[in-house]
Amino acid sequence: xxxxxxxxxxxxxxxxxxxxxxxxxxxxxxxxxxxxxxxxxxxxxxxxxxxxxxxxxxxxxxxxxxxxxxxxxxxxxxxxxxxxxxxxxxxxxxxxxxxxxxxxxxxxxxxxxxxxxxxxxxxxxxxxxxxxxxxxxxxxxxxxxxxxxxxxxxxxxxxxxxxxxxxxxxxxxxxxxxxxxxxxxx
Amino acid sequence: xxxxxxxxxxxxxxxxxxxxxxxxxxxxxxxxxxxxxxxxxxxxxxxxxxxxxxxxxxxxxxxxxxxxxxxxxxxxxxxxxxxxxxxxxxxxxxxxxxxxxxxxxxxxxxxxxxxxxxxxxxxxxxxxxxxxxxxxxxxxxxxxxxxxxxxxxxxxxxxxxxxxxxxxxxxxxxxxxxxxxxxxxxxxxxxxxxxxxxxxxxxxxxxxxxxxxxxxxxxxxxxxxxxxxxxxxxxxxxxxxxxxxxxxxxxxxxxxxxxxxxxxxxxxxxxxxxxxxxxxxxxxxxxxxxxxxxxxxxxxxxxxxxxxxxxxxxxxxxxxxxxxxxxxxxxxxxxxxxxxxxxxxxxxxxxxxxxxxxxxxxxxxxxxxxxxxxxxxxxxxxxxxxxxxxxxxxxxxxxxxxxxxxxxxxxxxxxxxxxxxxxxxxxxxxxxxxxxxxxxxxxxxxxxxxxxxxxxxxxxxxxxxxxxxxxxxxxxxxxxxxxxxxxxxxxxxxxxx
Numbered sequence: 001x002x003x004x005x006x007x008x009x010x011x012x013x014x015x016x017x018x019x020x021x022x023x024x025x026x027x028x029x030x031x032x033x034x035x036x037x038x039x040x041x042x043x044x045x046x047x048x049x050x051x052x053x054x055x056x057x058x059x060x061x062x063x064x065x066x067x068x069x070x071x072x073x074x075x076x077x078x079x080x081x082x083x084x085x086x087x088x089x090x091x092x093x094x095x096x097x098x099x100x101x102x103x104x105x106x107x108x109x110x111x112x113x114x115x116x117x118x119x120x121x122x123x124x125x126x127x128x129x130x131x132x133x134x135x136x137x138x139x140x141x142x143x144x145x146x147x148x149x150x151x152x153x154x155x156x157x158x159x160x161x162x163x164x165x166x167x168x169x170x171x172x173x174x175x176x177x178x179x180x181x182x183x184x185x186x
Numbered sequence: 187x188x189x190x191x192x193x194x195x196x197x198x199x200x201x202x203x204x205x206x207x208x209x210x211x212x213x214x215x216x217x218x219x220x221x222x223x224x225x226x227x228x229x230x231x232x233x234x235x236x237x238x239x240x241x242x243x244x245x246x247x248x249x250x251x252x253x254x255x256x257x258x259x260x261x262x263x264x265x266x267x268x269x270x271x272x273x274x275x276x277x278x279x280x281x282x283x284x285x286x287x288x289x290x291x292x293x294x295x296x297x298x299x300x301x302x303x304x305x306x307x308x309x310x311x312x313x314x315x316x317x318x319x320x321x322x323x324x325x326x327x328x329x330x331x332x333x334x335x336x337x338x339x340x341x342x343x344x345x346x347x348x349x350x351x352x353x354x355x356x357x358x359x360x361x362x363x364x365x366x367x368x369x370x371x372x373x374x375x376x377x378x379x380x381x382x383x384x385x386x387x388x389x390x391x392x393x394x395x396x397x398x399x400x401x402x403x404x405x406x407x408x409x410x411x412x413x414x415x416x417x418x419x420x421x422x423x424x425x426x427x428x429x430x431x432x433x434x435x436x437x438x439x440x441x442x443x444x445x446x447x448x449x450x451x452x453x454x455x456x457x458x459x460x461x462x463x464x465x466x467x468x469x470x471x472x473x474x475x476x477x478x479x480x481x482x483x484x485x486x487x488x489x490x491x492x493x494x495x496x497x498x499x500x501x502x503x504x505x506x507x508x509x510x511x512x513x514x515x516x517x518x519x520x521x522x523x524x525x526x527x528x529x530x531x532x533x534x535x536x537x538x539x540x541x542x543x544x545x546x547x548x549x550x551x552x553x554x555x556x557x558x559x560x561x562x563x564x565x566x567x568x569x570x571x572x573x574x575x576x577x578x579x580x581x582x583x584x585x586x587x588x589x590x591x592x593x594x595x596x597x598x599x600x601x602x603x604x605x606x607x608x609x610x611x612x613x614x615x616x617x618x619x620x621x622x623x624x625x626x627x628x629x630x631x632x633x634x635x636x637x638x639x640x641x642x643x644x645x646x647x648x649x650x651x652x653x654x655x656x657x658x659x660x661x662x663x664x665x666x667x668x669x670x671x672x673x674x675x676x677x678x679x680x681x682x683x
Contacts, residue, residue: 018658037421039420040425042393051422056430102368102371105445107374109382113381114385120427125423145401
């Protein structure tokens, strides 16, 4: 695969220290940038807050999934046993919440888990997405090893190459670099 | 709350905060508590070590082990095919004893799985950071164990090609499943358990697969890791949601793991058979499951530790901690055995009393005493700190415990069934070669899965172990942050809400 070089897509800088990268996140957020991200090998606690990210909406989805599971379990047991297929087994009631508990619980957990999994990966994180426009940058790749890679995206309204470079240098980033689009030619 | 805990554990290994640089350790700092990872590793070294295992060429030893496991699994699959083709009449079951090795093995394997969930979920919620060295492989073990459990429970129905009848679905017979039966609860419990364990495990794997993807040299490896890492980049915007999802999974799995073996115990406890009809079963089964599961984790991890040279990650501290859990759950199990006996006497029910006296002195007394020796007496050695930290002793004892736990299930099932109310139907049960081969075969299958996992996937949770390294987290200074003193930016205890 050959690659040619295109437009500027980002300015990147590297950090190795969690304190400095957190301070940098605050600095970038404070400077008014919105289209930026920090790629890290593991979750650095407090970084999302320093970046000014709002709380995740995942719990709402989880709750909805759980309620769906619980109510379907109720409906399933009530309708099949109590209405559709009335079978007397040892004189036990056709439906009672007591014997429904295990299935209430299991379906609630199952639906919550599936909702969380697909919402988190698919909806909130937009995965799978097997291509990233930054993927040829070595520092970006090293973010799955030990690098904290700060990316100021060119799409940000405040972005100019010079100001972005100056900001990252001021915040103490190493290896501040301009990253250009890589056009793949198969 | 969390901030306090995080700071406390991050500083725990060192007498002062200044040593916690993460990238190079000050020689003056003496550990108060053993560090979780030995060898003063940098974050990069951890990537090298763990990814290195998956990247090195498979050795002839590996292929030999894989082949041997496949042969054993193959024999099991052969016996299983024979069972399905001919019918479960080829097993040693009779009119009196309708559940034998099939359900014994089902409960045994489901129980094994519980340690994995306990380590990944319960210890996560309790912020037990030592879990990061073993959680990945324990979770993998859970999944493989539940697959094995499914083998038994799906074939014992007799006509496994009709197993979908277990699920409630609209059909031309206009029939629905019986939700009043604990066996139906089991269908929901075990399938939910498997699904959630798999999602939890896979969620944990995604960032680590991305690490492997970015390092992969061969095209095939690159393609495989690329697909399964879903294009994970390590974006903080992703980690943010990811971490919350991980917490919800832990929060879901904690009651789930308790529910699954409780529901398995309902298979027995809800019946009115003396020996089964006891209210102590749910907690007793859960404790037993964790007991056997930890033993299995130890058996596997001690071998992996030697073969893959993970001494710096799975330290004596980890082994010590797991042995303490084995001791604690072993005591709960021992208490449950004693309490069962007491209640059988205290109930004043002659049938109940008979079953328990028969259990200890009757035809299956050998099985009962085997269980008592392995599960109640043998873990007592672990009161000794020296023995808890003796690798060979732990290895042998972990196997003894699992033998004991297998016999527990066998004892519960066969002693309660073989002498019913009518002496004319009293009977004895011995398994046939078919049942034995299937059981041995499941160990082969388990090893095939485990070997493939250990070879091709990150056996230690990279992202998680990195995040608990000294120096890995920022040092925020909160009002409740009293656990470490003020230092420069290099100092890294962490705080987080």
